[in-house]
Amino acid sequence: MSQEHPEDSRPKREPGTLESYIIGFCLSLLLTALPYRLVVTKAVTGNTLLATILGFAALQMLVQIFFFLHLGRGPKPLYNVVFFGSTVGLIAVVVGGSIFIMNHLHYNMTPTEASNQLAQDEGIYQVEGTNTGACQKLNAKHQVTISSGKISPIDTKAQLCDTLTFMNEDSAAHDIAFGTYPNQDTYDGQTKLMLRKGGGMTITLDRSGTYQFYEHDNPKIAGSFTVSP
Amino acid sequence: MADTMTTEMTHEEAANNRAMFGFWVYLMTDLLMFGVLFAVFAVLHNNTAGGSSGRELFKLKLALIETFLLLTSSFACGLAMIAARQGNKNQVLAWFTVTFVLGVAFLSLELTEFGQLIHDGNTPSSSAFLSSFFTLVGAHGLHITLGLLWMVIVMAYVLARGLSSSMVRKLTMLSLYWHFLDIVWIFIFTIVYLRAFI
Secondary structure: OHHHOHHHHHHHHOOOOHHHHHHHHHHHHHHHHHHHHHHHHOOOOHHHHHHHHHHHHHHHHHHHHHHOOOOOOOOOOOHHHHHHHHHHHHHHHHHHHHHHHHHOHHHHOOOHHHHHHHHHHHOOOEEOOEEOOOOOOOOOEEEEEEEOOEEEOOEEEEEOOOEEEEEEOOOOOEEEEEOOOOOOEOEOOEOEEEEOOOOEEEEEOOOOEEEEEEEOOEEEEEEEEEEEO | OHHHHHHHHHHHHHHHHHHHHHHHHHHHHHHHHHHHHHHHHHHHOOOOOOOOOHHHHOOHHHHHHHHHHHHHHHHHHHHHHHHHHOOOHHHHHHHHHHHHHHHHHHHHHHHHHHHHHHHOOOOOOOOHHHHHHHHHHHHHHHHHHHHHHHHHHHHHHHHHHOOOHHHHHHHHHHHHHHHHHHHHHHHHHHHHHHHHOO
16 A cells, blocks of 8 residues: 555655754754854964864754755755765865965965075075075074064164064054065065064074164154174 | 556656756855855955954954844744645745845845945955955855845745645745855854954
8 A cells, every 4th residue: 555655655754844943943053152152252262263163163064954954865866965075075175275375375486585485494595506595504683672662772783694583562563564664675585574462573684784674553663673794 | 547646756756856956056056156255265364455354343243143143044944844845825924924034134234234344444445355255245145135035036926826846846945045045154154253253
């Protein structure tokens, strides 16, 4: 008898019962509220937090796909699951690849600044007998401090292959640009040093001469450093 | 007799499955497009051109409310589909109305946010970050708008012609589309809004 009424068995395969929607809805509310709480309360920070909220988003996607879209519960063979899987794979390649390439772009650029930085980063100080401008070893350390809107010392004297650290001891973030206002130059492959409050950044003095720098948003705060060969 | 019945059913079922698979392929290509927009945003989100960053511009609470509106709307859409399979026309119309109202609420919040941003001088041409933000979130908003329009048309059809099996298939496609937009929004909420406050 049951063979004559195949439609009798169909409602059981029919996706989307009330319970499945309610479970899916509750789970998705939870998976939205939890990452929101984490971000607001700052229970974890930095990359851990980023990884956690991305994990919650992925979990949320799976919940919705299973409970709302009923993927994988349709007629077999499951071409739509295959299609979904390959789409997710393509997106992973596009998104992951874009981020990877753009973050490493300065390694593949040819301007002097970029190749200097590359040489510096990789410790390539000579190619076929020609100096690349990279330092073989770093010598003395110098420091410039910004505190309560003042730079000290105003002028730093240094030798080639010394390092210079910019420290920000102010209560606000500072951006240091090279050159004289309003122009912006580059030094050691950097156009701008973004200093968080209490943070610092170090450059390698790989070019001799006298160089000016100024606070990007407040050019009155300015200074210079002289590098002798 | 029973045999012919069975083959007819499987014919219809097969046509149904083909149509649903076709629609699924469309959804996946759409997802691919959103994936590319996400990639653009991920690359450009720090390029604020000296302007404000997301942390200064976005209101996280507003984004959370938008998320809850869209999630609830998606849930109501699911309830409408249960009613549709039971052939309960009035309930279908009622739940789709709830879905529609929540969708409009979501869209108006989003447009308010866009309006506020542009009013404060943070237009799509201000920085690469804002260009990619408006493109990604705007593309989603446009999909929501089209979905709402589709919903009105389908509801008018249900009202006029009742719930035939082909009508249920159309409703199923609409609900797939709506749930799909919900999933895309979850990633916008996480990557665009939550990430800005890390």
